[in-house]
Amino acid sequence: MNIEEGVMLYNNAPVEELMFVANKLRQLHNPGNTVGWMIDRNVNITNICFSQCSFCNFCRKKGSSDAYITSTEEYISKIDELFSLGGDQLLLQGGMNPELGLNFYIGLFKNLKRLYPSLKLHALGPPEIAYLAKKEGLSYSQVLSDLTEAGLDSLPGAGAEILSDRVRRIVSPAKATTEEWLGVMREAHKLNLPTSATMMFGHVETVSERIEHLIRIRDLQAEKYDNHFGFITFIPWPFQDEGTVLLKRHGVKSSYNGPDYLRTIAISRILLNNIKNIQASILTVGREIGMMSLHAGANDLGSIMIEENVVSAAGASNRFNANEMQSIIKEAGFVPGRRNQKYELI
Numbered sequence: 001m002n003i004e005e006g007v008m009l010y011n012n013a014p015v016e017e018l019m020f021v022a023n024k025l026r027q028l029h030n031p032g033n034t035v036g037w038m039i040d041r042n043v044n045i046t047n048i049c050f051s052q053c054s055f056c057n058f059c060r061k062k063g064s065s066d067a068y069i070t071s072t073e074e075y076i077s078k079i080d081e082l083f084s085l086g087g088d089q090l091l092l093q094g095g096m097n098p099e100l101g102l103n104f105y106i107g108l109f110k111n112l113k114r115l116y117p118s119l120k121l122h123a124l125g126p127p128e129i130a131y132l133a134k135k136e137g138l139s140y141s142q143v144l145s146d147l148t149e150a151g152l153d154s155l156p157g158a159g160a161e162i163l164s165d166r167v168r169r170i171v172s173p174a175k176a177t178t179e180e181w182l183g184v185m186r187e188a189h190k191l192n193l194p195t196s197a198t199m200m201f202g203h204v205e206t207v208s209e210r211i212e213h214l215i216r217i218r219d220l221q222a223e224k225y226d227n228h229f230g231f232i233t234f235i236p237w238p239f240q241d242e243g244t245v246l247l248k249r250h251g252v253k254s255s256y257n258g259p260d261y262l263r264t265i266a267i268s269r270i271l272l273n274n275i276k277n278i279q280a281s282i283l284t285v286g287r288e289i290g291m292m293s294l295h296a297g298a299n300d301l302g303s304i305m306i307e308e309n310v311v312s313a314a315g316a317s318n319r320f321n322a323n324e325m326q327s328i329i330k331e332a333g334f335v336p337g338r339r340n341q342k343y344e345l346i
């Protein structure tokens with residue numbers, strides 16, 4: 001499917017027909033009735049970030065009274081709690097703190113793996129890798145290899161927003177460009193590092209740019225070696241506008257609504273014919289639309305995400321514990337399957 005065909009489908013197809021087709025395709029990729037979910041914990045390495053994306057309420061400038069870099073003691077108490085709740089993965093995210101170089105992250109990952117050898121690190125994202133490569137004068141591949149050797153297990157698809165430089169110049173001008181984001185992922189796929197892809201939509205992008213984003217992801221996935229992980233999953237989530245610069249200064253409200261989310265999930269499943277898993281972002285869309293997404297091509301509801309700071313700072317208020325997550329999946333007519341980051345059932 002090309003951009004024109006995707007836009008035509010997006011603008012004209014009834015949502016129930018898209019859901020029907022997407023559900024059939026979900027059965028081709030993931031036959032049966034299982035819906036994946038997992039337990040992990042989001043920890044932010046620091047909230048100091050030079051990027052100052054206009055949709056982000058989380059970042060602070062250096063010197064702010066509430067700026068921080070997470071200490072080893074804090075990691076220990078957070079990881080102990082994660083293990084006590086049955087999880088074993090940290091989603092480690094930025095800010096992009098200009099004072100932290102590659103050696104800081106290598107030291108951090110090594111230290112966490114030394115303290116907790118079974119801990120899985122799903123950490124950083126293409127913008128951080130591109131930034132570190134520039135800062136250290138190294139290739140993406142070298143930065144990724146060094147971090148993997150230090151303990152990185154998989155690379156989140158963070159910072160994709162919309163892969164169009166027109167959009168990125170408005171919402172995240174200091175962050176990786178479209179080509180940089182894709183370039184980092186290309187190298188990660190060559191190194192067989194499991195990755196995910198995301199899309200944050202419903203702000204300044206056009207339908208055409210939303211479809212183009214999907215096509216860029218699909219085309220990159222088509223480049224990977226057959227026996228390599230590539231993008232294991234695709235996760236679209238809507239812009240949360242509360243208190244953001246994008247809303248306050250530019251008047252950009254989130255265009256999110258339930259039917260549009262279902263349409264986007266279904267189109268993602270239809271268009272991304274080479275990505276096995278489509279995850280609905282229950283943290284941002286909530287219980288009902290999360291459940292309906294499972295009938296629109298999604299086969300996963302993601303993590304119960306102990307401690308999430310970035311989207312919740314912009315208004316996402318949905319929180320579920322492990323029991324609630326499983327009953328949501330059952331109520332939607334499916335069987336919960338707890339999984340790891342590689343989407344293997346555990």
Ligand code: SF4
Nearest residue numbers: 049051052053056059
């Ligand atoms: S979204 Fe991430 S990169 Fe952008 S300002 Fe916030 S912390 Fe920094």
